[in-house]
Amino acid sequence: MTQQFSLFARMGKDLPASVLQELMFELRVSRVMTSTPITISSQQLMEDVKTLMRDHRFSGIPVVDDGELVGIVSVQDLIHAFEEQALDAPVQRFMTPRDRLITVMVEEPVFEALKRLEQTGVGRLLVLDAERHLVGMLTKGDIVAGLLHALEAAYHREEELERQRHPRRFFEALVSDETSLVMRYRVRANDFASGGRASAQLKQALLQMGAAPQLARRVAIATYEAEINLIIHTLDGGYIVAEIRPERIIVVAHDMGPGIANVELARKVGYSTASPLAREMGFGAGMGLTNIERCTDELNIWSAVGVGTRVEMIFNVTEDGARAPVEHS
Numbered sequence: 001m002t003q004q005f006s007l008f009a010r011m012g013k014d015l016p017a018s019v020l021q022e023l024m025f026e027l028r029v030s031r032v033m034t035s036t037p038i039t040i041s042s043q044q045l046m047e048d049v050k051t052l053m054r055d056h057r058f059s060g061i062p063v064v065d066d067g068e069l070v071g072i073v074s075v076q077d078l079i080h081a082f083e084e085q086a087l088d089a090p091v092q093r094f095m096t097p098r099d100r101l102i103t104v105m106v107e108e109p110v111f112e113a114l115k116r117l118e119q120t121g122v123g124r125l126l127v128l129d130a131e132r133h134l135v136g137m138l139t140k141g142d143i144v145a146g147l148l149h150a151l152e153a154a155y156h157r158e159e160e161l162e163r164q165r166h167p168r169r170f171f172e173a174l175v176s177d178e179t180s181l182v183m184r185y186r187v188r189a190n191d192f193a194s195g196g197r198a199s200a201q202l203k204q205a206l207l208q209m210g211a212a213p214q215l216a217r218r219v220a221i222a223t224y225e226a227e228i229n230l231i232i233h234t235l236d237g238g239y240i241v242a243e244i245r246p247e248r249i250i251v252v253a254h255d256m257g258p259g260i261a262n263v264e265l266a267r268k269v270g271y272s273t274a275s276p277l278a279r280e281m282g283f284g285a286g287m288g289l290t291n292i293e294r295c296t297d298e299l300n301i302w303s304a305v306g307v308g309t310r311v312e313m314i315f316n317v318t319e320d321g322a323r324a325p326v327e328h329s
Contacts, residue, residue, distance in 0.1 A: 027110045032146025033127045033136035039064040040073065042092035046081040049073050049091060060124050062134055063095050069134040071095035072126065103128050106135055114143055156213070181244040187230040187253075188237040195231055198240045199224035202251075209244070212321030219249055222295040222313050226253035229289075229311075234258070238308075247317055248297075254310040260303035297323055 039062045040048060052061055053075065063071040077094040081087055086094075104113045104125040113125055117140055127136035183205065185198035203220035207213065223240060230238045230253060238255030293299050298314035316323075 025109055025111050027146065027150055028106070029104055029108050029110060029113050029127055029136075029138055030106045031150070032110055032142050033106070033138045034142055035136045037062055037134070037137045039134070040091055041065055042070055042095065043090050045087065046073075046078060046089055046091060046094060047087040049078050049081075050087060053078060060137075062126055062137065063091055064134060067133070069098060069101075069126065069128070069132075071097045072101060074123075101126055104138060105129075110143055110146065113138055114140070117143075179246060183242045183244070185227075185240040185242075186237070187227055187240060189231060189234050191231055191237070195228055196224055198227050202240075202242055206244075206249075211317070212319065215249075215315060215317065215321030218295040218321065218323070219251065219313075219315055222292045222315075223251050223253075225289070225291045226251070226311050226313065229253070230255055245317075249315040249317065251313045251315070252310060253313075254308065256308045257306055259305040259307050260301075260309055261305050263301050263303055295323075 038052065038056060038058070040052065042063050042065050049061060052058060060072050060074045062069060063073055071092075073091050073095040077096070081089060081094050102116065102120050102122050102125060104116060104127055106127050106129050116125060123139060125138045126134060127138055129135045183202060185201070187198060188194070199220045202223055203216045206216040206219060211219075219242075223242070227240060230240070234255045235257055236255070238253060241252045241254075243250045243252075289299075289301075292311070292313060295315075296313045297316045298312075300312040300314075301309070302312075303309040
């Protein structure tokens with residue numbers, strides 16, 4: 001959940017505040033809820049509840065009789081049934097009845113549903129339609145996933161608007177025997193508060209120059225991972241230098257130590273030497289170099305223990321910004 005909120009924050013920081021407010025207040029429960037939930041009847045046995053919760057990893061199951069919502073049975077109810085050795089008892093004996101249920105209407109704003117979850121402390125809300133029939137269930141996980149999906153869509157729309165505001169003329173104008181634009185960023189060790197600044201500024205610059213949104217996004221993701229590596233793995237940070245050419249973009253992250261003992265091992269998924277502090281803050285999952293490699297057209301790493309590390313990321317400039325094979329001369 002923490003990683004999801006971290007992603008939400010990283011994506012959201014590049015959007016206007018008005019867009020985020022719109023997502024929070026105008027996104028409806030119907031767009032994020034789990035539709036057609038599995039239900040159980042009040043006359044089924046608690047043994048059936050145990051089976052459903054085990055098979056589907058539910059923490060709560062709506063109780064419906066003849067199409068009408070009559071209650072909900074939870075993990076706590078199942079525990080009570082275990083304690084009383086009453087798994088052969090009907091669900092009705094242990095369920096929370098309808099008049100005590102906490103519900104939300106299908107077209108209410110997600111913001112209101114989230115407030116209700118926080119205020120009541122329940123793990124889920126039953127979603128009702130205008131006739132007060134059960135149409136879904138809603139958890140905090142549903143809300144986070146829905147917001148991330150909506151945020152991603154808004155993020156792409158904003159990128160496209162940005163591209164339309166800044167037509168692709170800069171790259172087309174870079175015609176000479178040898179042309180390049182160099183951008184340089186200082187990254188300091190343990191400066192988590194500034195993490196992502198260089199990658200965000202580079203991405204914004206590329207979009208304003210008219211780079212394809214997909215290209216700008218690939219450069220930003222790879223640069224972000226390299227930036228975080230400088231923050232959590234170095235003694236004094238380092239530098240990120242981006243060289244923008246008409247045909248390719250070269251981004252280099254380099255530092256003066258401590259170096260990588262085994263580069264091939266460091267490139268493996270899940271391998272990490274992050275400090276406990278970095279791990280506590282949600283970093284150091286061992287995906288940095290893997291994510292960089294997925295975004296780049298070419299990745300070169302040089303490192304020596306006690307000397308430093310140089311990570312070179314190469315991106316081909318294409319019309320749509322997609323990855324393309326590097327042509328070696």
